[in-house]
Amino acid sequence: MSNKKVSVFVAGSWGTALASVLADNGLEVVIWSRNEKQVEEINSNHTNSKYLPDILLSENIRATTSIEEAMHGTTAVIIVAPSSGMREVASKIKPYVNEDHLIVHATKGFEEKSLKRMSQVIAEELTNVDENNITALSGPSHAEEVIQKSPTTIVVSSVNLNIAEKVQDLFINSYFRVYTNPDIIGVEIGAAVKNIIALGGGMSDGLSFGDNAKAALITRGLAEIARLGVSMGANPLTFIGLAGIGDLVATCTSKHSRNWRAGYWLAQGNSLEETLEKMGMVVEGIKTTKAAYELSKIHDIKMPITTELYKVLFNGKEPKFAVEDLMGRVKTHEMEDIAKPSSKKWVE
16 A cells, blocks of 8 residues: 555644554555645644644655645545535545545534535535445544554445445554444434534533433433434444444543533533634534534424534523423433334333
């Protein structure tokens, strides 16, 4: 693989971490950014201090502001743009893409206005690429740990097994284990909606609610993810895997998580605007909350955690009152039909 070139768009924390994995695998990696100072820093100092401070990057990684240069001679394109910028990035690379390219995205969110998954957005822009060849990369994976070569396990998903295995081969190494899954719908929905529950996890910790509340949030959050996913055509088994419960646990319990931190600061009394200013980075869970709330209406399903977080983020509801309303919901059975009818029935 040493003669292969891979392009990464863009140079945020996760894009840089994935670039590092690829460089460790002996690949020539070109990472694109529109920020000239960031490009100069990566090329001159081998650092990306805004996103991953105190980390020295591989000399196999170089940066450019030129789309044409990034795409010239590349064999794979890894898109790690924010969900709000995915369509723009895909449209920029379209003139340089052909059927031989591996197209991978590692973005966890929905497009806010269209409510579409990222692979759908990419497919709409890259009309010269087979939609079935687009791959999603997801799973429990903090950039801060991957860049340190901490053991990490992720999943790549494409309906095309051959393509999924090629992407698996591209990334897998001694510290970065990669599984494959054909359920790209489920993988993308799990990746997106877990960010909403992570916001709730941060709020729970910010309100000092403890482990009982966190466990309940994760468990009932998984039920919401599965309910939405199955209604949109996902395989329910995906949500007990890496892109479901795996990513959910990591994101809800770690201070590395942007969404956890945002939820925590909101619970501390900061406004949404103040929280975003403190973060200085994209918090996907905020826009995803709005998108998932709209999707729950379209698919006529109940997503009570998402609904309450929507009210906190966009209607000014106090987090503690949102929790009280969640706890005060009408009593119900735990085993709702979130995936398929259960064989276990009540004894009359």
